[in-house]
Amino acid sequence: MTPDKLAYMANQIATAFARLPDDEAEAAIAAHIDQFWDPRMRARLLSLAESPNTGLSDRARGAAALIRRPETA
Amino acid sequence: MKDFILPDADFGTPARRSDKTVTLTIDGMDVTVPEGTSVMRAAAMAGIEIPKLCATDSLEPIGSCRLCMVEIEGRRGTPASCTTPAADGMEVHTQTPKLAKLRRGVMELYISDHPLDCLTCAANGDCQLQDMAGAVGLREVRYTPGANHFQTRQNGEANPRFEAKDTSNPYFTYDPAKCIACFRCVRACEEVQGTFALTVEGRGFEARIASGTSDFLNSDCVSCGACVQACPTATLQENAVIEHGTPDRAIVTTCAYCGVGCSLRAEMKGDRLIRMVPWKDGKANRGHSCVKGRFAFGYAAHPDRIRNPMIRETIDQPWREVSWDEALAFTAQRLRAIQAESGTGAIGGITSSRCTNEETFLVQKLIRQVFGNNNVDTCARVCHSPTGYGLKTTFGTSAGTQDFDSVEAADVVLVIGANPTDGHPVFASRLKKRLRQGAKLIVADPRRIDLVKGPHVQAAHHLALRPGTNVALLTAMAHVIVTEGLTDSAFITERCDAEAFADWAAFVSEEHLSPEATEALTGVPADQVRQAARLYATGGNAAIYYGLGVTEHSQGSTTVMAIANLAMATGNIGRPGVGVNPLRGQNNVQGSCDMGSFPHELPGYRHVHDAEARGVFERLWNVTISDEPGLRIPNMLDAAVDGSFRGLYVQGEDILQSDPDTKHVAAGLAAMDCVIVHDLFLNETANYAHVFLPGSSFLEKDGTFTNAERRLNRVRRVMAPMTGLADWEVTMALANAMGAGWDYAHPSEIMDEIAATTPSFAGVSYDLLEREGSVQWPCNAAAPLGTPVMHEAGFVRGKGLFVITDYVPTDERTGPRFPLLLTTGRILSQYNVGAQTRRTANTAWHGEDRLEIHPHDAETRGIAEGDWVRLASRSGETSLRATLTDRVSPGVVYTTFHHPETQANVVTSDYSDWATNCPEYKVTAVQVALSNGPSDWQEDYAAQARAARRILPAAE
Structure with a gap:
């Protein structure tokens, strides 16, 4: 799972909630990722969100704080 | 309907619906029927059979054969009972000396233009003309052979009225010599199938059935077989009956092709399936079928079927045939070794939308209970997973x-x-x-x-x-x-x-x-x-x-x-x-989704976050169910390339051919250490497998399929599994090799477990299905006989939710290098990856994938009909032949994906649905140019496939 592809998928989800205000959108993105992403994908996304210039949109990055922490990263 | 051997009562004319009823007397018996019902049908409902030839209850009556006439008190003449509506107070007589004489006269005329070769006729014992001759007591034919349609020669010369058999269709034969011009075939083609391929040429004695201007194969005929089923004689006859004789028993089962889920009568002779006849009482199909369901079942007995389990250490080795025990021990050991090295989540499986609900339930149970994770997905990922997300969100x-x-x-x-x-x-x-x-x-x-x-x-x-x-x-x-x-x-x-x-x-x-x-x-x-x-x-x-x-x-x-x-x-x-x-694609893709095949959902669409739902299974299975969603198919392949996902059990699906971006799928499969393919054939995915478990066809096992209308239909075993084990038994054996201790004796016990754990199936049992024929879920205390229409009183989620739908253009864009848009689809005679239909005579209609291109786009590229063209995208390229048509607009090209030689998916992109990762098959930017034949990639692929399919000769 390349970082580019993960970032692309997260940004696609963010775009789908583009009409919502920031806080609601970030909650919706995080909820979607919690519901559908396996822990290793979430762990990678979280590490992407911690480093700059990884291609994540602002809202996808913002949602990272709300994403459920996987137990085994 | 040729149903005299294996009766499936024919009421002569279609049922009528009416709130009003009428009561009449037929041969002294009172009968009450809905208004609009014919006298013929009313009689049949009272158990009185009126002789008939041109009437059958799948078709509107035309009153042509004159055999079904009756006498009615107070009415003049002898009206045809098939076209006469029953009326209150009517007194009908179906058998009188006058009627008997008239009917014998009618039959005598029919027989005067019919060959008397009954003993050697393919319809012998299954012919309504024969039966009616018996029923009316025909004892002599007084006419000497004059002008007729059945003698090849007459008066020492060729008979100008004789037409030879049309054997162009691979599944049935048209023999004009036996035709009685009842028009049942023509009407079936119009009323039942709606194709209008058949017609009547000439009038009176010259009237002949014709398939347009050409033979059957090259006409508009779609080979649905409705005409063959409607024919009362041997004029339209299944070739299998001509070859093997009439069947001797029938078992109702469910078609294993598309999501319509037609009920079919498998008509058998010993353990040979002679023909499939759509079951009139099937609630999805109401007595109809298509060329696949009715005729294309020969794959089940194809020599390509693998009958023994096989293993190999690495995928560059040839296959080695082994016993079930050795294959399962090898598999269990490998899977456990991977988990010991790389963690519980390093293996997973794919359930099959081709297999039964019971088999699918067991595969997800194997993964959740025995593998200990939620890495289970199914082919709905690549077809209707967005339906799952979209309708769950809104409804x-x-x-x-x-x-x-x-x-x-x-x-x-x-x-x-x-x-x-x-x-x-x-x-x-x-x-x-x-x-x-x-x-x-x-x-x-x-x-x-x-x-x-x-x-x-x-x-x-x-x-x-x-x-x-x-x-x-x-x-x-x-x-x-x-x-x-x-x-x-x-x-x-x-x-x-x-x-x-x-x-x-x-x-x-x-x-x-x-x-x-x-x-x-x-x-x-x-x-x-x-x-x-x-x-x-x-x-x-x-x-x-x-x-x-x-x-x-x-x-x-x-x-x-x-x-x-x-x-x-x-x-x-x-x-x-x-x-x-x-419109769901696979026969049981609805069922595979219902049965918990998604990595985030337990059976009945309950999220793995739902502790209560997990608890139901945890108590029954005595394990802890992971509350983390597992990997979806594309994620599994990505993770395989990364090295964190190393073992995959694939039941009845060919992801290498069916999933997008073939090179990426191949790379993912090649990276794994234990790929187990459980299938009828060495499919494309098996080229990358370490274990091959031979599968059983839908004819060889009991179970249920759920069609696109949520209907659970029974699948019934009509012959023994060729490999000795039905698929559910193989999954059970694998689970037990990994220490599970399952002991199901019959699929009905698996259904009982589904009902006990899943609220929307709580009322389902094999007993209920035997009684009702089929039910649509939800089927539980609130709806004991199932639910034909959903959301009648309110939406399942409470209030229906409108969702804002902003248009976001796909990132797959056309440009100077790839100026055309490719979209893909299916064709009637072939089915998906073609594993089944390519192994039947259906290839007569579609022997290769073709690229449809608009004549304008073809002209600017110098492409003519039938030319080899190279189809290239950002992902890859392949070659196939072109067909010029204005079905597609300029700028759009189209192809099917039924043939592995073409591998249309080497071209499709890696883009996918934002919510579900369902691949974007329907839009790929491509360029098309003339080529000399198969591409290098196609030749390499074919060579790899040949090498990967080698099987070592069995040890002496």
């Missing part, structure tokens, strides 16, 4: 809202991204029947599918949109409905979330979403969109049927929600004739 549950009967009450039908005449042919026949009665049709499809214009069917609107612009088109329709005040306010107020509706209505009303503003995007004239939207909103009961042209896009889930929005806004949900109907 609260992920399934079609109607039964197929519902189409009979529809006034307007909107077909989006589906090609029912090819993909779901029996539903298409039922739809066409309704359209001929006057219902209006709107087709939204980039391609001019057959439904747009056919015999006696024409779409009111064909919205030929550019691939990838579904959301823009549907939102423009919503714009028209809202801004022109065509919404159903009462429905919305009572049934839907008010705040969400207000937000949505404001959104769709924005001017930049109007048909005029989006015309440049979609390519559909604004006026057409407005008219179609008005028709959908105001034309009476409006039903939407959709297929993979909706879901297989980067906005697939959004499109499904846009469809749900339209239905809610116009109140077209919750009663017969309306609804949102995904």
Whole structure:
């Protein structure tokens, strides 16, 4: 799972909630990722969100704080 | 109906529905029937059989054969009972000396132009002409052979009226010499199938049945077989019956091709399947079938079937045949070793939408209970996963809202991204029947599918949109409905979330979403969109049927929600004739989804976060169920390339051929250490497998399939498994090799476990299915006989939820290097990856995938009909031959993906639906150019496949 592809998928989800205000959108993105992403994908996304210039949109990055922490990263 | 050997009562004329009844007397017996019922049917209902030849209860009567005449007190003459409606107080006599004499005279005339070769005739013992001759007591034929149609020579010369047999169709033979001109075949082609391929040439004695101007194979005939089934003689006869003789027993089972789920009578002779005959009482198909279900079952006995388990250390080695015990021990050891090294989540599996509910349930149980994770997915990932997400979000549950009967009450039908005449042919026949009665049709499809214009069917609107612009088109329709005040306010107020509706209505009303503003995007004239939207909103009961042209896009889930929005806004949900109907692809893809095949959902669509739902299984299975969603198929392949996912059990699916971006799939499979393929054949995926477990066909096991209308139909074993084990037994053996200790003795016990754990199936049991024939879930205490129409009193989620559907163009864009858009689909005679149909005579209709290209695009590239062309995208390239047609618009090309030699998916991209990762098969930017033949990649692929399929000779 390349970082580019993960970032692309997260940004696609963010775009789908583009009409919502920031806080609601970030909650919706995080909820979607919690519901559908396996822990290793979430762990990678979280590490992407911690480093700059990884291609994540602002809202996808913002949602990272709300994403459920996987137990085994 | 040739049902004398294996009776399936024929009432002579179709049933009539009426609130009023009439009571008449037939041969002294009182009979009460719905008004409009024929005297013939009334008699049959009373157990009185009136002789007949041209009447059968699948067809409207025409009163032509004159055998069914009766006498009625107070009426003159001898009216035909098939065309005479029963009336109150009527006194009917079906057997009188006068009738007997007349009938014998009629039969005598029929027999005077019929060969008397009954003993050697293929229909011997299964012929209504023969039966009627017996029934009327015909004892002599006084006419000497004069002009006739059956003697090859007459008076020393060739008989000009004799026509030779037409054996062009691979499945049946037309023998004009035996025809009695009852027109049942012609009427079946019109009324049942709706193709109008057959006609009558000439009048009176010269009247002959003809398939247009050519033989059957090259005519418009779609080989559905309705004519063969309707024929009362040997004129249209299955070749299998000609070859093997008449069957001696019948077992009702369910077709294993598409999501229509036709009920079929498997007619057997010993353990040989002679023919499939659609079952009249089948609630999905009502006695009809298509060329696949009726005829294309020969793959089950094909020599390519693998009968023994096989293993190999690495995929560059040849296969080694081993015992079941050795294969399972090898597999269990490898899987456990991978988990010991790389963690519990390093293995997973794919359930099969081709297998039964019971088998699918066991595979996900194996993964959740024995593997200890949620890494389970199914082929719905690549077809209708957006339906799951979209309908669950808007309505609260992920399934079609109607039964197929519902189409009979529809006034307007909107077909989006589906090609029912090819993909779901029996539903298409039922739809066409309704359209001929006057219902209006709107087709939204980039391609001019057959439904747009056919015999006696024409779409009111064909919205030929550019691939990838579904959301823009549907939102423009919503714009028209809202801004022109065509919404159903009462429905919305009572049934839907008010705040969400207000937000949505404001959104769709924005001017930049109007048909005029989006015309440049979609390519559909604004006026057409407005008219179609008005028709959908105001034309009476409006039903939407959709297929993979909706879901297989980067906005697939959004499109499904846009469809749900339209239905809610116009109140077209919750009663017969309306609804949102995904046409599911595989025979049991609905069932595989229901059975917990998704990595985030337990059986019954309960999320793995739901502790209560997990608890149900944890208590029964005595394990802890992971509360983390597992990997979806594309994620599994990505993780395999990364090295964190190393073992995969694939039951009955060929992901290498069916999934997008073939090179990426191959890389993922090649990276794994234990790929287990459980299938009938060494499919393409098996080229990368370490273990091959031979599968059993649907003829070899008991179980259930769930079709697109949520209907559970029984699959019944008609012959023993060729490998010794049914698929559910193999999965059980694998689980037990890994220490599970399962002990199911019969699939009914698995269904009992499903019912005990899954609320929407709580009432389902094999006993119930035996009693009712089939049921539609939810089937529980609230709906003990199932649920034909969903959301009748309210939505499953409570209030229906309108969702805002912003159009986001796909990132797969055309440009100077790749200026054309490729979209893909299926054809009637072949099925998906073709593993089954390519191993039948169906290849007579479609021997290779072809690229459809508009003559303008072909001309600028110097391409002529039948030329080899190179089809290239950013992902890869392949070669195939071109067909020039204006079915596709300029700028759009189209192909099917039935043949591994073509591998259309080497071209498709890695883009996918934002919500579900369903791949974007339907839009790929491509270039087309002349080529000399297969590409290097195709040749390399073929060489690799040949090497990977080597099997070591068995040890001495």
